[in-house]
Amino acid sequence: MSFLIRQTLIFAVPLMIVALAGVFAERSGIINLALEGIMIVGAFVGVLVVHMMQKNEIFVRIIENGVLQNWGQLQLFMLIAMLIAGVAGAVFSLLLAFASINLKADQTIGGTALNMMAPALVLFLVRIIARQNELRMFSGDAASWFMIKKTMLGFSKETSNFFVDTFLDKVYLTTYLCIILFVVLSVILYKTRFGLRLRACGENPQAADSLGINVYRMRYAGVTISGALAGIGGFVYALTTANCMANGDVAGFGFLALAVMIFGNWKPLNIACAALLFGLFKCIAAASSTLDINGDGVFMLLEISKDPTWGKVLNANFYRLLPYLISLLVLAFTSKKSRAPKAEGIPYDKGSR
């Protein structure tokens, strides 16, 4: 059970933070279809930063003195990489902002262009840097360095209870940081003047403009925050679920985050719940053959998939299908109730009536 909850959190956090990225863009009136592409860029830049730090032997002294004693410093380096990934995502998203705000281009095509550009650009550079199709964080240990274990936090190896096992052992700092970020940004969106103005630009930009709000600037802010969050989400994805490597692909997480956003009806609390649900599905899909839910040493889902009758349906392929199928069904059943920001997708023109 601890394993399931831990893994679900790991899958849910990037979805959650990227879905919030979508909210910031759409609430300001810009459809950000480029989330997937921005995640890819964020993942690449984050991995590249760690790669270069390792190559230039910045970590060496820390490793020599023992990972266990100096895990705090390692976490600091990881935070730097995450921040840079966020900045990269924000810069990349400016392409979308420029096209859709200044040039009033079609936002869907602009987003698609970014989605095509990101993997191409990343793979082009990865192939030149690493001479293969994936860039790793230089040495294979990175994942375990950045993982927090209970012994680091002062628990003995023998300590074993539900809380420690689930939330303090083999976890990543990014999980908790992203949750805090999610809460803080949600509060900003709903409880501050800035948030209100941003949302106004997505509902009725003309009215917002007549009250002296600079719609273009607010939309730039929305898209930039969105890009930064998606970049961070991409780095978190690379660090926690993609074996610390960048290969120009985030396995459709960006698109799934869009579905989470719509499922969550553009509201943070609903999005958090939706992300947990989708995280659970993704977790089952990824770990269906090694998932031991009740801790009795039996991999239940694996056993089911071996069953001659049930196994035809309930196998790894089915679990892979599940998140997308459910997204589609959810879209179908909630479409009548879903309430998208009114002005999303419509370029703001000061002169129009």
Added chain:
Amino acid sequence: MKDWGYNIGSSFSRVGGGLRSFLSKEGTRSVLATVISILAGLIAGAVLMLIVGLSSENLGGKSAWEGIRIIFGGLFSTGRDAEGALSFGFNSVNMGDMLFRATPLILCGLSVAVAFKTGLFNIGASGQYLAGTTATLFIALSIPQTAMPTWIIWLLAFMGGMLAGALWGAIPGMLKAFLNINEVLACIMTNWIAATLTTWVFDMSNLKNVTEGTKSAYIYKTSFNGVQTPKMGLDKLFPDSQVNGGIIIAIVIAVIVYIVLTKTTFGFELRACGANRHAAHYAGMKDRRNIVLSMAFAGALAGAAASLYWLSGNTEFYWTGAYQSLPSEGFNGIAVALLGASNPIATIFTGIFMSTLSISGLQLRNLTAFNEYITDVIIAVIVYLSAFSLLIKSLLGGKHRRIRVVDTPPPAEAVVNDSGSKPTEATTGKGDEE
């Protein structure tokens, strides 16, 4: 997401003299905007290579210059001569492979273009392509050669691929028409569903290649069952290449799509729905039915793309990894359609351009330290520029114009005006731009 119908095709009614009126023609400006997008994309790719080349110690300016030359002239690359310098000339293998690769690109471009005409963004061509792949390979490989002549199997497989694509395309169409779900999101989800289903279906099938030990992750080539697209003499023209009659079929289909869209009631209804769904509805057209049919039509074209690609008999399908990534043809189809301004005939040429680019990419990988992904960057830049092609067009026109849809057929205009409603931008007639 309202006006997808800016696919300006033909307004050659006026005969003007001089550069100014030449430039002010819609057709000219469309073509010029396309050329500018292409050039800007190529230049962006060249600049990127120059930056990467100059900043990397093992590449340097010389190899960047070689890369740039291949980007522009990769189709005519003939490798390296004795001194190791790049040589250029007629290369029948490149030429034939280019035509082979153009086949699915043209058809996927048509798929996206047909949807554009109805005001829909078919980002699901990849999924429809996969549906076509699955059906085609299944039919082509599971009917034994002894049961019927192979050309009938070929025909059945081709039809099956188109039908599967059409059905897969109809799903987002129905979600859009009846539940008003954004077709972009529905297409994205159906894409990934198609990807997992494809792996699943082949996982259960007995079409996995078991005769060659190293190819266990692949499905048999259709030629294993003797099913193959006829070469139609093209192999004589371009010896040693992969070319086959598929390219001719693709061009014929493009012409048919052009005729259907411009000369038939069905095509007219599709375009009317794209120009103004509500006006079309008011005029008595079944707008919902048309949306579903348009997506099915688009899906059939993407399915045909897959059929022709796999029925060539010299390509193998990598089924084990199908669930991890979507085929790039579908996304490149968006670029093909945008560049061709959704005109089916123009799609032939933009498809050929795109496949030329991909041949350049291959040459780049084989001959230099760069790799083929730069061509994807170029395509992405072109799509990015296409997003504001209207701006480029209005800049070309010299004076500021209102952005309008010109290609709307006159009858819809008449209907809208008759009904007494306010004429929309899309229907304010053709000649008022002067």
